Amino acid sequence: MFKLIRLELRKINLRQYVFGALAAIFILAGLLFFAMYTDRNTIGATSEDFFFVVDSTRMVFIVFAGILISRLFIEEYNDKTISLMFTYPISRKKIFISKLLIIICATFFLIHVSRIFVAAVLYMLNSRLDFIDGGITIHLIMEYFKNTVIYDLSFSGISLVPLFFGMLKKSVRTTIITSIIIAIFFGISNENLSDLSIGSFIVRSLVFIIIGAAASYLAIRNMERKDVT
Amino acid sequence: MEYILRTHDLGKSFHGGHVVSNVNMNIKKGEIYGLLGPNGAGKSTVMKMILNLFKPSQGAVEVFNETLTNTSYELFKRMSAIIEYPIFYEKLTAMDNLDLHCEYMGYHNKKEIETALNLVNLKNIDNKPVKNFSLGMKQRLGIARAVITKPELLILDEPVNGLDPVGIIEMRDLLASLNKEYGITILISSHILAEIEQIADTIGVMNNGYLVEEVSMDSIRENNAEYIELETDDAGKAVYIIDSELNIKNFKVLDTNKIRIYESGTSQNQIYKKLMEKDVSITSINTKSASLEDYFLSLIGGGKNV
Numbered sequence: 001m002f003k004l005i006r007l008e009l010r011k012i013n014l015r016q017y018v019f020g021a022l023a024a025i026f027i028l029a030g031l032l033f034f035a036m037y038t039d040r041n042t043i044g045a046t047s048e049d050f051f052f053v054v055d056s057t058r059m060v061f062i063v064f065a066g067i068l069i070s071r072l073f074i075e076e077y078n079d080k081t082i083s084l085m086f087t088y089p090i091s092r093k094k095i096f097i098s099k100l101l102i103i104i105c106a107t108f109f110l111i112h113v114s115r116i117f118v119a120a121v122l123y124m125l126n127s128r129l130d131f132i133d134g135g136i137t138i139h140l141i142m143e144y145f146k147n148t149v150i151y152d153l154s155f156s157g158i159s160l161v162p163l164f165f166g167m168l169k170k171s172v173r174t175t176i177i178t179s180i181i182i183a184i185f186f187g188i189s190n191e192n193l194s195d196l197s198i199g200s201f202i203v204r205s206l207v208f209i210i211i212g213a214a215a216s217y218l219a220i221r222n223m224e225r226k227d228v229t
Numbered sequence: 230m231e232y233i234l235r236t237h238d239l240g241k242s243f244h245g246g247h248v249v250s251n252v253n254m255n256i257k258k259g260e261i262y263g264l265l266g267p268n269g270a271g272k273s274t275v276m277k278m279i280l281n282l283f284k285p286s287q288g289a290v291e292v293f294n295e296t297l298t299n300t301s302y303e304l305f306k307r308m309s310a311i312i313e314y315p316i317f318y319e320k321l322t323a324m325d326n327l328d329l330h331c332e333y334m335g336y337h338n339k340k341e342i343e344t345a346l347n348l349v350n351l352k353n354i355d356n357k358p359v360k361n362f363s364l365g366m367k368q369r370l371g372i373a374r375a376v377i378t379k380p381e382l383l384i385l386d387e388p389v390n391g392l393d394p395v396g397i398i399e400m401r402d403l404l405a406s407l408n409k410e411y412g413i414t415i416l417i418s419s420h421i422l423a424e425i426e427q428i429a430d431t432i433g434v435m436n437n438g439y440l441v442e443e444v445s446m447d448s449i450r451e452n453n454a455e456y457i458e459l460e461t462d463d464a465g466k467a468v469y470i471i472d473s474e475l476n477i478k479n480f481k482v483l484d485t486n487k488i489r490i491y492e493s494g495t496s497q498n499q500i501y502k503k504l505m506e507k508d509v510s511i512t513s514i515n516t517k518s519a520s521l522e523d524y525f526l527s528l529i530g531g532g533k534n535v
Contacts, residue, residue: 007332010325011318084316087280088333089305224299228282 004090004098012071014106021064021110025057029118032056033125040131047136050126051144054119058111058155059187065107065159066179070172072099073163073219077170083228092223100160100216107156115152116145147201154205157212158186164215233258233382233414234279238288241274249274251288252440254433256382256416261408263429264418265525270435272418273313276386279416280310292382306334310384314391315371319360323351323370326359327377336378345373350399364391372400376407383407385417389424401428422525436529449524457490457497459504459514464488467509475503481527486512 032053036045073096076082085095119141126132161182166175186208234256241249249271256262264272277283279290281297290297292304317326327342346354349369354362362370368391375383385404389397405428407413419425425432432449434442461467464486471477471490477500479492490500497516504511 003332007329010329011321013320079319080316081318083282083312085333086282087305087310089302089335090333091300091302225284227284228277 001094001098001101004094005102008072008098008102012068014102017064017067017071018106018110021060022114024060025114025118028060029053029057029121033122037129037131045132047132047134047140050119050122050132050136053122054115056188057114057118058152059183061107061111061114062155062159062183062187063176063179064110065103065156066162066176068103068106069160069163069166069179070175072102074166074170074172074175078172086228093220096220096223103160104156107159108153111155112149112152119145150205151201154208154212155186157209158182160212161215164219167219231258232256232291233293234416235291236275236279236288237291239275239278239285239290240287241271241278241283242286247438249278249438252435252438254440254443256414257431259408259412259414260430261404261415261417261428263425263432264416264435265420265422265425265432266418266435267420267529271438272435273386274438275435276310276312276384276416276418279384280305280308280312282312306378307380308382308384309375309378309380310386311368311371311375311388312384312386314364315367315374317359317367317370320358322356323354323359323362324356326370327374330374331377334378341377341379342373345377348376348403349373365393365396368392368400369396372403376413379411379413381412381414383413383415385415387419388417389419389421397424404428434525434528442528455493455516457495457500457514457516458487459490459500460487460512461504462486462510462512466507467504470503470507470509471500474507475500 036049036053039045076085086092123136123138123141126136159179159182162175162178165178166172168174232255234254236252236254239249239252239254240247252271252275254262254264254275264275266272274283278285279292279297281299281301284299292301293307295301295304297304317323318329321329323346324342327345328339331337331339331342349372351366351369351373354366354370359367359370368388372385372388375385388404389400392400401424404415404417408415408428417425417429426446429446431443431445433440434444459467464482467488468480468482471480471488475495477490477492477495480488480490482488497514501511501514
């Protein structure tokens with residue numbers, strides 16, 4: 001499986017997409033920060049706003065997952081390279097699972113890392129500019145991250161939903177549009193931050209993971225029995 | 230007789246329409262099997278079913294004495310194919326494509342990549358991505374990729390498309406030598422008859438989704454070696470004489486004044502004399518050797534469908 005993942009990565013230029021996504025993070029987080037910073041006197045920024053900026057960066061990676069789905073799944077069909085892949089002595093299931101793993105791992109890893117990074121930068125900015133009412137402590141940030149790891153993973157789950165819609169007609173456009181819709185509906189932070197316990201995230205996480213698993217299962221379930229066109 | 234590939238009543242329909250019906254192909258180990266047929270006869274569909282890309286609506290494919298199922302992946306280690314046109318990861322270089330192929334096939338003798346590129350005479354490919362290749366170069370690269378692993382069965386769908394005349398001759402020699410030197414069984418499809426005629430051991434002719442004939446080249450050469458073609462003003466009378474007086478049954482009237490006699494053991498002289506005797510004027514008479522083309526046309530309906 002590890003070898004299959006390595007070979008899949010050779011076919012796409014993952015680095016290029018990661019750089020693109022990181023650039024988007026900078027812009028998005030930058031904009032949100034400035035909005036928060038300039039409004040600090042009229043509205044007042046709180047620790048909730050702090051986490052709002054941190055969490056909203058995941059929107060970028062939901063769309064990023066959509067782009068990976070397009071490259072790894074949809075374009076293989078459009079370029080007919082999938083019919084080449086299917087003449088190799090490798091189970092179709094394994095091929096698809098290796099592709100899914102790339103998307104899940106990359107999305108989870110990047111969402112998590114970018115949140116930590118943005119949080120770190122905001123924390124440093126705050127210690128200089130002191131724009132958050134009541135301040136923010138490292139302890140609070142650590143606690144928050146500890147409780148939201150599973151939640152980050154669940155976003156890799158929900159990011160797989162565009163696979164189902166994209167595979168229906170093998171359309172890159174459908175895939176990207178679906179991922180943008182999901183990014184807007186679920187990506188923007190709307191958590192109730194008064195309760196930072198793990199329990200408040202777990203139900204939502206499980207629902208997202210189940211939806212993602214179901215979507216990918218439905219998208220690829222009949223692969224062994226289907227004609228490749 | 231050992232068969233490397235057989236199909237049993239193989240059929241495929243799409244949305245209720247039959248594309249391939251009741252195909253019983255028998256490919257012997259070590260031979261070159263030419264699959265002939267006009268465009269749309271179902272050749273590619275049959276090949277896709279052999280490669281598990283299409284699932285048969287009826288019947289089955291038997292490769293290396295095993296019935297092909299949805300999960301018979303191991304069998305694909307022993308075969309290579311090019312269907313319709315060679316497909317590559319276009320953004321990658323030729324070397325990357327070939328290297329990936331070896332990895333996926335589980336083949337680790339990477340030196341063979343160079344050998345294969347030399348075999349197909351592909352030069353100056355350097356670090357160009359495959360998308361910059363011409364169709365002819367892609368065909369060569371496709372063949373190179375297909376032969377790196379020295380498969381037991383090589384499936385080629387119209388491999389000479391896009392090649393220049395020199396390339397076609399090179400390709401023919403290459404296939405013949407792969408077949409001889411490495412004992413690779415080759416299934417090759419084409420609508421260019423002359424190409425297949427020269428290298429195939431067995432010919433399967435497809436038309437409208439049916440395999441209308443499967444015959445060894447030797448027996449075609451034997452049975453269709455020669456025919457006598459005569460032109461006359463009065464074909465009706467000539468036919469009568471040929472049929473009843475000369476007792477020749479195997480002939481064909483091509484148009485109003487042209488008759489072809491296929492029956493072996495008839496002499497041109499004898500016919501000439503008899504017709505003159507009966508006062509049938511002959512504009513021309515000569516002995517010709519039938520090419521596969523004529524045979525092929527006769528199988529798929531006298532050229533009407535082509």
